[in-house]
Amino acid sequence: MERQKPAALIIGAGIAGIQAALDIADAGFPVYLVEREPSIGGRMAQLDKTFPTLDCSSCILTPKMVDADQHPNINLMTYSEVDSVERDGGGFHVRVRKKARYVDADTCKGCGDCAEACRMKDRISSDFDEGIANRSAIYVPFPQAVPLVYTIDPQSCLYLTRGVCGRTFKCKDACPADAIDFEQEDEVVELDVQAIIVATGFDLIDPHTKPEYGYGVYPEVMTAIEFERLSDASGPSKGEVFVPEKDRRGNVVMSDRKPEDVVFIKCVGSRDPHTGVPYCSRVCCMYTAKHAHLIREKVPDANITVFYMDVRAFGKGYEEFYDRVRHERVNYRRGEPSEVYRQGDKLVVLAEDTTLGEPVEVEADLVVLATAVVPRMDVPQVAEALGLDRSPDGFFQEADLKLRPVDTNVDNIFVAGCCQSPKDIPDTVAQAKAAASSALRALVRAREAVPA
Amino acid sequence: MALKTAKMAEQLELFGCIQCGKCTGGCPVARKTTLNIRDLIYHMLVDSDMDLDVHEDLWDCTACFTCVERCPKDVQPAELVIALRGELVEGGRIPETIGTALMSIFRQGNPSSMARQDRDLWAEGIEDSLEQAKQAAQEGCDLLYFVGCIPSYDTRVQPVARALMRAFEKADLDVGVLGTDETCCGNEVRRMGEVGLFEMLVEENGEILRSVGARRIVSTSPHCFNTFRNEYDLADADGDPMEILHYTQLLARLIEEGELTFGGSLAAEDGEKKLITYHDPCFLGKQNQIFDEPRAIIEALPGAELVEMDRNRERSLCCEGGGGRMWVEGTNLEERLAFQRVQEAADTGADVLAVACPFCLLTLEDAVKVQGLDEQLQVMDIMELVDLVLEEDVSNPADEE
Numbered sequence: 001m002e003r004q005k006p007a008a009l010i011i012g013a014g015i016a017g018i019q020a021a022l023d024i025a026d027a028g029f030p031v032y033l034v035e036r037e038p039s040i041g042g043r044m045a046q047l048d049k050t051f052p053t054l055d056c057s058s059c060i061l062t063p064k065m066v067d068a069d070q071h072p073n074i075n076l077m078t079y080s081e082v083d084s085v086e087r088d089g090g091g092f093h094v095r096v097r098k099k100a101r102y103v104d105a106d107t108c109k110g111c112g113d114c115a116e117a118c119r120m121k122d123r124i125s126s127d128f129d130e131g132i133a134n135r136s137a138i139y140v141p142f143p144q145a146v147p148l149v150y151t152i153d154p155q156s157c158l159y160l161t162r163g164v165c166g167r168t169f170k171c172k173d174a175c176p177a178d179a180i181d182f183e184q185e186d187e188v189v190e191l192d193v194q195a196i197i198v199a200t201g202f203d204l205i206d207p208h209t210k211p212e213y214g215y216g217v218y219p220e221v222m223t224a225i226e227f228e229r230l231s232d233a234s235g236p237s238k239g240e241v242f243v244p245e246k247d248r249r250g251n252v253v254m255s256d257r258k259p260e261d262v263v264f265i266k267c268v269g270s271r272d273p274h275t276g277v278p279y280c281s282r283v284c285c286m287y288t289a290k291h292a293h294l295i296r297e298k299v300p301d302a303n304i305t306v307f308y309m310d311v312r313a314f315g316k317g318y319e320e321f322y323d324r325v326r327h328e329r330v331n332y333r334r335g336e337p338s339e340v341y342r343q344g345d346k347l348v349v350l351a352e353d354t355t356l357g358e359p360v361e362v363e364a365d366l367v368v369l370a371t372a373v374v375p376r377m378d379v380p381q382v383a384e385a386l387g388l389d390r391s392p393d394g395f396f397q398e399a400d401l402k403l404r405p406v407d408t409n410v411d412n413i414f415v416a417g418c419c420q421s422p423k424d425i426p427d428t429v430a431q432a433k434a435a436a437s438s439a440l441r442a443l444v445r446a447r448e449a450v451p452a
Numbered sequence: 453m454a455l456k457t458a459k460m461a462e463q464l465e466l467f468g469c470i471q472c473g474k475c476t477g478g479c480p481v482a483r484k485t486t487l488n489i490r491d492l493i494y495h496m497l498v499d500s501d502m503d504l505d506v507h508e509d510l511w512d513c514t515a516c517f518t519c520v521e522r523c524p525k526d527v528q529p530a531e532l533v534i535a536l537r538g539e540l541v542e543g544g545r546i547p548e549t550i551g552t553a554l555m556s557i558f559r560q561g562n563p564s565s566m567a568r569q570d571r572d573l574w575a576e577g578i579e580d581s582l583e584q585a586k587q588a589a590q591e592g593c594d595l596l597y598f599v600g601c602i603p604s605y606d607t608r609v610q611p612v613a614r615a616l617m618r619a620f621e622k623a624d625l626d627v628g629v630l631g632t633d634e635t636c637c638g639n640e641v642r643r644m645g646e647v648g649l650f651e652m653l654v655e656e657n658g659e660i661l662r663s664v665g666a667r668r669i670v671s672t673s674p675h676c677f678n679t680f681r682n683e684y685d686l687a688d689a690d691g692d693p694m695e696i697l698h699y700t701q702l703l704a705r706l707i708e709e710g711e712l713t714f715g716g717s718l719a720a721e722d723g724e725k726k727l728i729t730y731h732d733p734c735f736l737g738k739q740n741q742i743f744d745e746p747r748a749i750i751e752a753l754p755g756a757e758l759v760e761m762d763r764n765r766e767r768s769l770c771c772e773g774g775g776g777r778m779w780v781e782g783t784n785l786e787e788r789l790a791f792q793r794v795q796e797a798a799d800t801g802a803d804v805l806a807v808a809c810p811f812c813l814l815t816l817e818d819a820v821k822v823q824g825l826d827e828q829l830q831v832m833d834i835m836e837l838v839d840l841v842l843e844e845d846v847s848n849p850a851d852e853e
Contacts, residue, residue: 211765211766211767212478212522212766212767214767267472267524271470271524271525272524272525273524273525273526274523274524274525274526275524309470309472310470334473335472335473335474335477336472336473336474336477336524337474337477338474338475338476338477338478338479338518338522339477339478339767341762341763341767342762350477350478351473351474351477352473352474352475352476352477352482352488352490353473354471354472354473354476354490357488357491358488359476359477359479359482359483
């Protein structure tokens with residue numbers, strides 16, 4: 001009897017997990033790619049353009065997502081979570097919980113008729129769109145989702161929360177494939193793997209931790225990730241940038257006003273031991289330059305100000321991009337703003353321009369906060385389950401910062417991407433490839449081992 | 453007078469500063485005077501000497517501590533101002549009015565050049581309550597009420613202290629008062645740079661306050677509250693840390709627990725509610741994160757409706773009464789922050805600008821008068837509002853079964 005091929009488990013299917021999965025699968029080993037969300041793609045799927053080349057993020061990501069889905073050696077397990085990991089010889093025995101989608105993944109055609117019909121249509125805040133757009137209770141996070149299978153959100157579905165959804169199920173009635181199944185239950189799958197790559201990504205700091213900037217008070221103050229969704233052609237405003245406002249019910253909606261004055265504030269929470277984030281988030285300088293560029297493109301007459309403490313443009317092509325953006329009539333002013341408040345129709349950003357050496361008040365219709373990259377909220381639980389160490393900043397600890405950057409304190413468990421520390425896409429992909437290479441080493445060894 | 457910078461720069465850990473300017477950017481007085489705390493830090497780092505005689509603007513700082521709260525690197529910019537003032541105090545180069553206040557505190561235990569034995573003046577009309585509370589302090593009590601200098605002597609603020617006593621009585625609290633044994637807490641003394649006097653006050657007050665053995669201490673002023681909470685080491689009779697409360701915390705708790713109920717209403721005769729906006733004092737809000745309790749009290753007042761100013765909570769604009777500024781005008785008399793603040797309050801359409809600090813009460817009320825807003829906007833301490841609805845304890849018969 002042929003022995004089963006050693007397999008790898010990858011936790012998290014953002015660009016790091018996808019890239020590592022493709023490399024291992026291409027080398028001929030089976031990969032289980034586990035993703036908590038209904039679709040793979042992670043943070044990169046949320047981004048509009050990518051610096052410094054301005055490639056459309058989903059245009060370069062989607063083909064990789066499709067490759068991962070169609071690869072014969074990759075078993076995609078979306079809407080699934082790792083329940084437990086036990087050491088088993090050199091490998092691991094893993095339980096993965098495939099959460100009930102209440103939609104049969106094999107029969108769903110992804111047509112979206114269910115979401116159109118849903119009684120909660122446009123009433124549920126979309127996580128993928130960072131709350132600046134709404135969805136139905138049955139949904140795909142974004143149109144290019146992989147797999148293109150609808151999922152019922154048990155937190156907001158009327159039937160699943162209250163036991164009743166009118167006289168008939170609107171979604172069930174609408175579905176041409178009869179794919180909706182309210183009887184579906186979570187399913188636990190048991191796997192044996194020889195290597196694990198942790199690629200669980202990052203969160204962003206809650207902007208309310210900096211109350212001086214008025215996030216949540218003023219609709220015109222938004223985070224950079226919200227701006228990505230606003231700027232994205234597949235986002236709620238089809239890529240046009242409008243000034244957000246509050247409607248009569250207090251919900252943030254888009255006005256039909258284009259911003260005349262846009263202010264970017266960098267290092268919101270980052271480099272700030274006071275907030276518990278002593279490190280630099282590494283991506284904000286460049287995405288802020290990108291955002292300034294996007295504003296110039298979409299609102300040619302806007303006054304654009306970037307307040308900064310330092311500009312860190314360290315990667316290949318980065319300084320050149322920063323140069324280009326300044327030439328696009330973007331004012332870089334040195335000084336970390338201290339406060340945002342309202343004056344009439346405008347917001348006022350209060351700062352010291354340290355080059356002038358005097359306090360300044362800069363008007364704004366839109367203020368974009370470059371919020372700090374922080375460890376995922378559930379890092380402590382994941383660390384506990386896998387036995388992984390964490391560094392003082394809260395991210396997973398690599399075995400050696402310089403010489404063993406993807407190894408961990410546990411043999412055959414590797415890290416890739418922002419779960420180890422904040423990093424941009426080029427560094428993430430490089431680290432994913434390194435983690436794949438290290439995992440492959442473990443898989444090849446397991447294959448070559450003499451059977452007992 | 454020239455200061456050698458090296459030692460102080462190191463002691464205050466100014467080398468942690470990255471010159472981001474968030475301190476000066478948020479400094480309420482930097483917009484109206486030459487004081488630039490970021491620039492001062494830089495000169496402390498790169499110059500070997502600093503000529504303090506040219507820095508009259510050091511007395512502009514209100515010790516609101518916005519800079520300290522917001523500094524990303526945990527440099528404490530305002531502490532540099534305090535330290536430099538300390539050098540000036542040491543060298544005897546201080547504004548005359550500051551000198552007078554400090555001398556009065558040293559001699560009479562209050563900054564207002566009032567006699568120590570007159571400290572009970574605030575209790576006019578409630579002498580019996582005062583005597584009882586003084587007795588309680590002697591014999592041991594659960595709660596010690598620290599009246600504070602301004603509420604004791606300033607006729608505008610005295611009613612606040614009396615109202616507080618009435619509320620304590622109504623809630624049936626076992627409360628003690630030190631009477632003429634009470635001495636300035638020293639909060640402003642430290643911020644004026646008089647470290648020696650401050651340390652003396654901490655020692656002497658600490659001894660007196662500990663000797664009462666009370667489990668908790670409550671103060672009228674956020675300034676006393678701040679120093680007791682953060683700069684003293686107070687203990688009760690068992691040696692456990694004393695609970696340090698501002699009166700808004702205590703009252704909010706009493707209201708929530710049903711220990712303090714109201715009979716009257718602030719509403720007009722036609723039932724229209726009184727619109728109240730609330731100004732967060734720096735020493736209560738920014739510096740001690742007490743934002744909710746004062747609002748909870750206002751919202752619990754019958755016939756009252758709370759409206760917020762645009763800048764509230766952490767973004768509240770300093771009234772310029774702290775850090776010794778009650779006793780020195782600063783270098784820009786014309787553009788007072790209090791003027792701006794009362795205009796912001798008036799813009800909300802409120803009938804009352806409520807405060808929870810004696811200094812704010814005085815500076816903002818003055819500003820309302822100077823700005824000619826006194827017809828439309830009344831400045832009141834929250835305690836005075838409470839007092840208005842406390843006494844009419846005749847329940848509406850219609851409400852009773």
